[in-house]
Amino acid sequence: MKNERKKDTPEQFPSVVNLLAESYNPHVRCGAAMALGLACAGTGNREAIAVLEPMLNDAVNYVRQGVLIASALICIQHTEATCPKVKMFREHYMKVISDKHDDIMAKFGAILAHGILDAGGRNVTVSLLTRSGQTDTMSVVGLLVFTQFWYWFPFSLFLSLAFSPTCLVTLNQDLKMPNVDYISNAPPSVFAYPPALVDKKEEKKEKVETAILSTTAKQKKRDLEKKGEKTDEPTAMETDLDEKKTTNATTTTTVDDDTKSKKDIDDKDKATSIEKKDDSTVPSNKKEKEPDSEILHNPTRVVKAQQRLLSLPKGSRYQTIKDITHAGIILVKDTQTNEPETLVELAKAGGPTKEEDLPEPPPPEPFEYRDE
Structure with missing residues (x-):
């Protein structure tokens, strides 16, 4: 009988490493975490994440470093x-990176983990197997x-x-890209790019002027009288009291005018509120329901x-030679x-372009070098 090749089943690996992740030896715990990350890379396996999550707060720094890298490989x-x-892992990476008191080894692991999640502009993944299911030697070596x-x-x-x-x-047939549409039978948000990071703006605190107590103003006045330096200028506290008296006098005169104007405003508000009630009966615009599928372009x-x-749309002009679910180049x-x-129009690549032939710059003027 021919030996049948067993299917690769990374789902069974967390149960194998579960006990090793609870070992008393920190080197074994770190090795178990890294083994989980390599075996379940790109799978998002929930059992593997459940093993790694309690180890995020491990007492040993290099164990936490391995856990951070392994979690990024899985997610x-x-x-x-x-x-x-x-989302929880992303927030934890940023917390470790920004924490000034955290260990440098854990910070290095968090920086690597954050880079792995966003590797290749979020357009690559880590895989030890080729699309046909064979072992990818280049990825294994990497x-x-x-x-x-x-x-x-x-x-x-x-x-x-390994990316x-x-x-x-x-x-x-000419190895050119034709305009082909595909259908992704899932809502667009399921496989969309994660949102970009937003910098938090720090609010500047306004300086509050220090209050001057009446007792301090009186004490200063007494000190000046004792020294024989009487001043006719009023103190800061006295000027404040005078200003308050004048403002109170002016406000009393304006109260009557304000009450009259408020009555007129209230009558107008009642008329406008009746109109708003009629408008409120109209239903507000709700959020549009997300479509169940998405059209992608080649x-x-x-x-x-x-x-x-x-899948390809019905009545498509093109038929794939290989099943479209293999992805890659078809x-x-x-x-x-x-x-x-x-055909698809090729966009110009960014970056520096070839400069036109320009005259060479003149050589520097002759000089003498003196070693003092």
């Missing part, structure tokens, strides 16, 4: 709809060297070898969990060869 390219703990960052931190850059793009690009971003929900066959084909 990469997941939203709150597919993995509810993503993760192997990445786990040695504790020895030399530049080894962390090898993680980029694979999550996209769908269809090409015709080329597009398609995350791993979204691949099985893809060849299509044109069923209407008699009609002209529209």
Whole structure:
């Protein structure tokens, strides 16, 4: 009998490592966390997250570092709809990074974890397998060297070898991109990009003027009298009292005028309130219901969990040679060869462009160098 290859089942791995995550040895706990992150990378496995979550407050710094990195590997390219703990992890990363009193090892792990979640502009994922299910040697080597960052931190850059793009690009027989539409049978918010970070604006506190008590003003006056330096100028407290008396006198004269004007305003308000009641009977505009599907255009971003929900619209001009749920680069066959084909316009790449031939700058004037 031929040996049948077993299916890869990362869902069973958390039950294997569960006891090791509770070990008394911190090195074993850190290794269990990293093993969970590598085995369940990009899956958003809830059992794996349930094992890692209590370890976020571990007493050992390098254990927390491993937990932070492992949680990011598991939650990469997941939203709150597919993995509810993503928001909590993001907030925890920012809390550790901004905390001045936290250990530098935990901060390094939080910075790496935050970068892993947003890797490749949130357009790549970590995967140890190819699209056909075979082991990806490049990814295995990249993760192997990445786990040695504790020895030399530049080894962390090898993680980029394990990234694979999550996209769908269809090409015709000339290897050009035609205008093709796809249907994603899920609400747009389920697989959308996470919202951008918003900087919190700090409110400036206004300075409050110090109050001058009446006792202090009297005491200053007594001190001046004792010294024989009597002044005819009133003190600050006296001027305040005089101002209050004048304001009270002016307000009493204006009360009668205000009462008359208030009566006129009340009559007008009653008439306008009746009109508002009639307008309030009209129902307010409610939030529009989110559609159950979304139309994507070639080329597009398609995350791993979204691949099985893809389909071509009915009556589509193009037919895929391979199943569209495989995503990646797929060849299509044109069923209407008699009609002209529209291709996707390529956008100009950003960055510096080739400069025109300019005259070379003149050489510097001759000088003498003196070593003093």
